[in-house]
Amino acid sequence: MRVHGEIEIKRRVHLPKISQQSARTMLEEDFGGLCGYCGKNGQRLRACFHVDHFVPKALDLDREKDYSNFVWACPKCNQIKSNQWPTGDKTVPFRDSIGFVDPASREFDQHLTRTDSGHIVGRTPLGTQMCQLLNFHLRKTELFWKVEQLRIQMERMREKNRAGLLSPAECQYYVEMDTVLQDILDALYAARE
Numbered sequence: 001m002r003v004h005g006e007i008e009i010k011r012r013v014h015l016p017k018i019s020q021q022s023a024r025t026m027l028e029e030d031f032g033g034l035c036g037y038c039g040k041n042g043q044r045l046r047a048c049f050h051v052d053h054f055v056p057k058a059l060d061l062d063r064e065k066d067y068s069n070f071v072w073a074c075p076k077c078n079q080i081k082s083n084q085w086p087t088g089d090k091t092v093p094f095r096d097s098i099g100f101v102d103p104a105s106r107e108f109d110q111h112l113t114r115t116d117s118g119h120i121v122g123r124t125p126l127g128t129q130m131c132q133l134l135n136f137h138l139r140k141t142e143l144f145w146k147v148e149q150l151r152i153q154m155e156r157m158r159e160k161n162r163a164g165l166l167s168p169a170e171c172q173y174y175v176e177m178d179t180v181l182q183d184i185l186d187a188l189y190a191a192r193e
């Protein structure tokens with residue numbers, strides 16, 4: 001299974017220099033609302049997602065306003081990745097089994113995958129090393145995946161409800177489940193996940 005499920009990340013190209021703040025809406029759209037690294041959906045998390053610099057600013061200040069260097073990232077991934085850049089060379093994202101693969105590239109899926117239970121694991125030594133750099137082995141990546149699957153089902157029920165296709169009992173179930181889902185997301189948010 002892909003880390004990003006059915007969402008294909010397509011970062012638009014040939015943009016002039018743009019600030020992180022001005023790029024937020026476009027970047028969120030290009031990343032389908034998902035964290036590029038862990039695939040977390042920020043839509044209902046109320047988390048303030050970050051604009052991550054793929055090549056850290058500390059290493060390449062020239063790319064501070066380079067849209068092709070931006071990654072829509074959850075606060076947790078952004079904070080953990082920070083200034084990590086294992087190759088030490090700003091022009092080389094990865095070499096052999098060290099470094100980072102751009103989440104907006106096709107290569108990302110070659111190195112990282114999601115198990116049936118929702119955990120993110122490496123498919124290659126480079127992918128395994130990325131999981132370690134981003135602490136995926138310590139984080140609840142599977143929990144967010146399950147919550148996201150629940151959210152998608154709830155969206156479908158919401159549509160049915162709007163179209164008047166739910167029975168009164170189903171409608172009540174939908175309202176209760178929607179509240180539970182929001183409670184879970186609020187708890188995760190409060191726990192700074």
Ligand SMILES: [Zn+2]
Nearest residue numbers: 035038074077
């Ligand atoms: Zn993330």
